[in-house]
Every structure is written in structure tokens, then in C-alpha cells.
Amino acid sequence: MQEPLLALAPSDLRAVASALRTGRLCPPYHPTSVQRMLSSAVAAEVSSGLQELAASGMPPPAIARTLDLLAASCESRPPLEDLIDLVTTGPEVRGVTNRDTCVVVRELFHKAEESVLVAGYAVYQGQRVFQALADRMQERGDLKVRMFLDIQRKHGDTSAASELVARFAQRFRASQWPSGRPLPEVYYDPRSLATDPKDCAALHAKCIVVDGFEIFVSSANFTEAAQHKNIEVGLRLRSPVIAERIVRFFDSLVQASRLDRLI
Numbered sequence: 001m002q003e004p005l006l007a008l009a010p011s012d013l014r015a016v017a018s019a020l021r022t023g024r025l026c027p028p029y030h031p032t033s034v035q036r037m038l039s040s041a042v043a044a045e046v047s048s049g050l051q052e053l054a055a056s057g058m059p060p061p062a063i064a065r066t067l068d069l070l071a072a073s074c075e076s077r078p079p080l081e082d083l084i085d086l087v088t089t090g091p092e093v094r095g096v097t098n099r100d101t102c103v104v105v106r107e108l109f110h111k112a113e114e115s116v117l118v119a120g121y122a123v124y125q126g127q128r129v130f131q132a133l134a135d136r137m138q139e140r141g142d143l144k145v146r147m148f149l150d151i152q153r154k155h156g157d158t159s160a161a162s163e164l165v166a167r168f169a170q171r172f173r174a175s176q177w178p179s180g181r182p183l184p185e186v187y188y189d190p191r192s193l194a195t196d197p198k199d200c201a202a203l204h205a206k207c208i209v210v211d212g213f214e215i216f217v218s219s220a221n222f223t224e225a226a227q228h229k230n231i232e233v234g235l236r237l238r239s240p241v242i243a244e245r246i247v248r249f250f251d252s253l254v255q256a257s258r259l260d261r262l263i
Contacts, residue, residue, distance in 0.1 A: 004045035010071035012038055016046070017067040020060040027054045065250050083239070089220055089232035101220050102227040104236055105208065109133035111144055112210045117247055118184075119148040119205040124223035126176030134181035145184035148250055149261065150203040151192050161193040186263040187254060203259075212243045 005013070013035045019025035025033055029050035035043040053063050089101040109116065109132040116133065123129070137143050151168045153159075159167075165188070177183060191201040208216040218234025220226035253259045 001080040003047045004042060004046065005067070005070070008038075008042070008046070010074045013067045013071035015066040015073070016050075017071070020064040020067070023060075026060065027038070027051075029054065049199075083237055085215065085236040087218060087234040087236050089226065089228065089230055091231075095228045099236070101218060101232055101234060104216060104234075105129070105227060106132045108208055108210050108214060108216060108236075109136055112136050112145075113140070114142075114211050115144045115146075115209075115251060116184075116211075117146050117207075118222070119207050120201070120222040121202065121204045121206055121227075121249065122221040122223055123149060123172075123176050124221075124225070126172075126222060127178050128224060129222045129227055131178050133184075134178040137182045137184070141182075144252075147184050147186045147204060148205070149186060149188055149262075151188045151262075152202075153193050153195070155201070156197065161190065164193055165262060172263070178183075183263055187250075187259045187262065188262050192258050209243050209246050212247065213240050214238055215243050215246065 005033060008016070016025065016034070019037055025037070027050075031040075031043040031047040034047045034050070038046055050063065055064075058066070085104075086098045087097040087101055087104045088096075109130075112133070116136075118133075133145065137145055149172075153164060153166060157164070168188075169186075172186065173183070189201060189203040191199060192203060194200040205220050206221060208214075210216045214236070215238070216236045218232060219231070220232035220234060226232055250259070254261075
């Protein structure tokens, strides 16, 4: 199936299918003939798509049936708003009913069954932010949790990279992760510790992937302010395909030794 046909609305697909079935549209499929059913803006491209299908051996009834199936498939897809939720943090505004960031994050952590991937730029008061995740790890001993966090070198700090890593690990265990709970795997980008600004890079992604299906991508860091007070916007969606791509992206960085393991 060609891209011009895939771009048509179901009603247009059915109009072309009906014309093929009744003989009002016959090969060769000239743009002027297609234009009787569709706008002139797409007639030439659709004509080309139909010609390619005909050249592959498909007679008009077969093309019509294919277009009908394509239209039915498009109509059966759930609306985009049924798959994606808008998630925000900020002052309460009358008439706005978006999901709250802190509620969504806690809900995702609480319902995790098999795996959780967390990527974040800044973590502050993490013991509160990650309490639900740590509790879930305690409940489900086989829950695999991986975190990808940014270790920042403050301006003017000339400490060795190994010292900054050790400090971050100690601080994470002592004050950013709930005490008495299993620790997740933690990774970081060693480029964030470069002393030369030209070589420095940040792990700036902020997202959660749960059980290879649910995804939350947000501007919000894993801090109390971002979860409860700042103005933040994010999207929660359900897609195993997108989830797999995000997980594969981070897996590839680890396998290529572009990210190092901290804990």
C-alpha cells in the first residue's frame, strides 16, 4: 500500500473503493479521473498509488476490497485522546481537569509488575518521590528497576570524576532512596563529569517506562517541587512499541558502554 493512500481519510478511501467497484474509476488511473472523487491536491499522488497497485497485478475489485479494509482499520482505531493523558503540575485553575504529575508517578510505581525504567535529570528529596517505587520493590522481589540519572559537576569543582561518582552514590543511598528498601540499578553518563565544558553533556531525559507498556514523558524532574509545585507538562501513553523503543535506546547506550553503572 502506498503512502498517498494511507494518508486518505476513511470516507475518501470508501469513495475510491466504490468508484472502482462500480466502474466509475478504471485503469489506467488518470489524475483527472481520481479528481472526481478527491481534491486536486491529492489526485496525482493517489493516481500514482493506484497505478502501482495495478502494475503489481491487482484488478479493480481487489484494490477496492483493500481500500475498504484499510478504511475499516482506520475507523476501528481508538481516538488519540483515549491513548494519551495530559499530565500537569501547577497552581489549580478552574475548568482544568488534567492528571497531576505526583499522582501519575505514584500510580505508575505502585502498579508495576515486572520492570520499571526511570530516567531523570535532577533528583531532590527523592525519598518521598521514590517511596512508592521502593515499596513496590519490597513487595515484588522480582521487580527489575533501572534508573538513569545525571551526576552534575558544579561550576568550579575540580574534584576527580571518581570522587564525584562516589559522593553521588553515597548521597543517593543515604538521602535520595527510602531506607531499608532494595536498591535499584543506577546508571549515569560519564560525560557529565568532564572538566572541559566542550566535552560535557547532561542526561537530561525525564521519563518512566513500566512493564514495557505504560510510558510517562514529562518536563518534571524527580523533585518535590517538580512533582507538586512547579508548572510542568507531561504525557502518559500506552504503547508497547514506543515503550520498547525507549527501553532499547537505553539498553543500547549501556551495551555500548556509553553509560556506566553506579549501583
